[in-house]
Each structure stands twice: as C-alpha cells, then as structure tokens.
Amino acid sequence: MTAVVGGDRRTGDRYPTRIAANASLIAREEPAVWGGPDGGMFGVGELEAHERDGFVQVPQLLTPAEVAGYAAELDRLATDPDVRRDERCVVEKTSNEVRSIFEVHRISDAVARLVADERVAGRARQILGSEVYVHQSRINYKPGFGGGGFYWHSDFETWHAEDGMPVPRAVSCSISLTENFPYNGCLMIMPGSHRTFVSCVGETPADHYRESLKEQEIGTPDPDSLTVLSDRHGIAMLTGAAGSATFFDSNCMHGSSDNISPYPRSNIFVVFNSVENECVEPFSAPGRRPDFIGARDFTPVPH
Template sequence: MTLAYETATESRISDAYPTRLRGGEARLLDRGDPTVWGTAGDGPFGSADLAAHDENGYTIVEGLISPAEVQEYWAELGRLSSDEQLKSDERVVTEPSSGEVRSVFEVHRISELIDRLARDPRILYRVRQLLGSDVYLHQSRVNYMPGFRGNGFYWHSDFETWHAEDGMPRPRAVSCSIALTDNYPFNGGLMVMPGSHRTFVQCLGETPDEHYRTSLQQQEIGVPSERDITALAAEHGIDQFTGPAGSALLFDANMMHGSGNNITPYPRSNIFLVFNSVENTLVEPFAANSRRPEFIASREVGPLGR
C-alpha cells in the first residue's frame, strides 16, 4: 500500500488536546480523531477486526513471531543488557534502586535484527492499515522486567506525553508490544482500559525541564488523577495482555494503560515499537519548554519500507 502524505507544519497546527495545566481542574475530553484510518482493503485486517480495534483501542495478534524467532530476539536482548559499553549510553534507562537495565531506547539503531523487525510486513502492513498512511518509527525500545524486582509503570496515556513533550499533534499513532516471555496475569503484564482511547485525560502540573531524565524511570508529571483513573475504570473495566511469547499487542496511542511490579520469579520482557503516521509528524512541544532527545522522539520521518 503506497499512500501520498502531507507533513504537518506548525502554521496549521492548533492544540486540540491541551494538558499539563497550571491551575484549575483537569477534564476528560472527547477524542476528536478516528482510531482506525484505513479500510479492510488496505491490509491484512478484515472489517470485523478493524471494528473491534476501533471499539476497544487494541488488538492482540497471537503467534506474530515464531518460537525460533522468539529465541533469536531473546538472545539479542541478553546481548544488549550485558554490553558494558552500552550501559553508559544515554539511551539506556536503569532501575533507580538496583541499577539493572530497565529499557534501551532507539534500539532499532543499535540492533540490525530489531531494525528488520520494525520493517517486517507482519507488523508494517497492519500498522499502515490502522493509520491509513505510510508510517515512520516515532520510538523504539526494549523493556526488561526481571523476576522479583521488576518495577511497573503507573497508569498513563502515551499520547499525553508525546503531545505535551514531543509535539505529536494528534493520536494517529499505534504501539506494537511484542512479548519475548510468557505473559501471565501475575508477572506484571500490561493492563489496558478498553475504550479509554476515546477520551483524552488532561493532566495538571507544568513539565519540568529535562523531565525525561526522571520520567523514564518513574513518571509523576503527566499522569491522570486517581479520580479520573477511577472514573475510566468504572466505565471501561480493565483487560490484561496475557499469552505466550511471540504474541503481540497493537494499541492506540491514547489508550490508558499501566503495569504492576513483578515479584514473581518469571521475567517479562518485550520489544516496543511506536509507529506514527507521516501525516502526523512532530511540531514543537505543546506543553514543554524544549524537545526531548531524538532517541526518544524521532523527527526523521522517512516512510518505513522493507
């Protein structure tokens, strides 16, 4: 599928999703943009699949990669986490208490294997169909959640951060989380609120300078209030991404999601790829004084191909 595209420019961008408010009360805003931009004729998803994704905000693809591929990528994650030179790289985020590797960002530029995965038709054709355009990688990373001491992520919408701190105009982006370990209900699996992607949750508090240096370990600014989380959970409920290694979760940029700590012996690791539409390229941040580094939010918008 080859589609023409127009790059977003600051001159025609207004803030449709204001957040990081300095005062007053945060509100729940109705989403003004589609979730699914393509049609059944644009890719592998059928009409029923697209309707379900539009309703829930996420799709699970079981067995996206084979057991042999899982082992190959698992070995690659082991190589990256044990690379002593890489640990001093600013793209590596460590656990605040143990110092163990938590995430490696811009991993497609470090690993040829993961770069090829981002261009794999099994993924690329699906995200292009969902977004109705060519796409580029907004962000890539691998996440490690070791057994016994893996820390989770508090409830949040990725788009709230990408909008506020990176200048992503609209939630025309989709994340692909590929499990490299079995995901159980008890080892810190990702939780999502189905249907929450239709609501943009405003957050309070100004964005500190260089906020990414602390927020990648533990985010406190740009998270919804307990009141709003409670309201969303009451309306939408909570689902959890579980299943064998090799499964993938495709979810909308504005999906409310989070994960608990992993105190079990079973680690949980994944490859995380964020695809943004080439018609939704970044402008200046909407609620921050400066851009985050490119290894977190890429501004190279050449369409991905094989």
C-alpha cells in the same frame, strides 16, 4: 476534574494538558482506525475491535525460533557494556538493572529488520491509513523479583505535551518475548479509554525525561479521572504466549504493575506515527526531548 467536549479553541490545541489547575476529560475527535482491510493482514473484525477497544492482539506474530533469536539479542544488548553506558539505556532506580533500551532499531540490525517486517509495520500502516515512521522504539526488561511497573498513563499525553505530536494518529506494537501472566507485570488497558483524553495537572520541568523514564510523575492522570475511566471501561489484563503481540492506540489508558513473581517479562516496543502527523514543537514543555525518545526523522519505514 471537569468534562470538556473539545479542546482549547483559542489556541487551536485540541488536547491541552499540563496548563490548568484541574484535570479534565476531553472527547477525542479522531478515529482509531484510519485504513481498511484491503491488502492488509488485519481483517474487518480485528479493525473493528481496534476501533472499539483501542487495541487488538495477534496471538502468534513470531515463531518460536524467532522468539529465541530475539530473546538472545535482548540478552546481548543488556550485557553489552557500551550499550549500558549509552544514554539510551535506562536502569531501574533501585536494582540498577536494565529497565529499557531506547532507539533499539538503530542499535540492533535484527530489531531493525523486525520493525520493517510487514507483520509489524504493515499492520501499523493499515491501522493508520498512511505511510508510517518510527517515533520511538525500545526494549523493556522486567526481571522476576523486582522488575518495576509503569503507572497508568496515556502515551499520547506525553508525546503531545513533550514531543509535539499533533493528534493521536499513532499506534504502538508490543511484541512479547516471554509469556505474559496476570502476575508478572502484564500490560493492562482500559478498553475504550482511547476515546477520552485525560488532561493532566503539573507543569513540565526542563529535561523531565531523565526522571520520567525511570518513574513518571508529571503527565500521570489524577485518581478521579482514573476512577471515572475504570468504572466506565473496566480493566483488561493482556496475557499471552511468547511471540504474541498487541497493537494499541496511542491514547489508551494503560499501565503495568511491578513484577514480584519469579517469571521475567520482556518485550520489543515500537511506536509508529503517521507521516501525516509529524511532530511539531512541544505543546506543554520547555523544549524537545532527545531524538532517541521522540524521533525527528520522519522517513517512512521501507516496505
């Protein structure tokens, strides 16, 4: 593992990955917050926290009645045979239970309304300082006694390598529909890790998404890099009640463990990218991933 101040100046790629024999740590050049507090729902303190830590939590984004309604919608989608047959539905490798359903804002009118809600898209516009479009949406299910985890990773590393996202000017919003405990596979983030890009080792195979959506191996950081970041930043376990939300930077080092508790964990997950950061051709993959994973429709989310 090597430390690098900037990216590969010869190619113009600030964040080269999956092309070298050794991992490297690259200092990020872009801010995490591009906008300001004027006219938005986030105050100065929340935006400062997002810039510093790479994430900010909203304790009660949804009302209890809204939580019940969206939970029922998730149950409906998970049991719809047409949805289950759709390529956008990903099942667990071992249990064959639904793990994720992608492009859910195009499958569900209820989720589409939530994505465009000012509480969600408005906050994303405020962080990114521009109009935004949905790069990816999905619902994640993590049932009790067997819901699989997600190994440590930076989403931006994948979106850069496989979707052609130029820089980390994107933000994810995870809206909890169940209570998040430390023991049911809650989201874990290394606060401040968004300031460092971890260049990964391993060439991207064709159609890599088919395996990575179930269990990612290519594009995951090496143990030495993870140790450096965790020693430097620590690990935060993001717990909270149903209806809470976390907005986190696309380059945060994050993951979650398997859920071996009896208590399920499910969430609606939306990725907003700036319209000034539209994806180009993949930087480190033989071809684009399907649009339902990395959108090529850059139409701004309506106000």
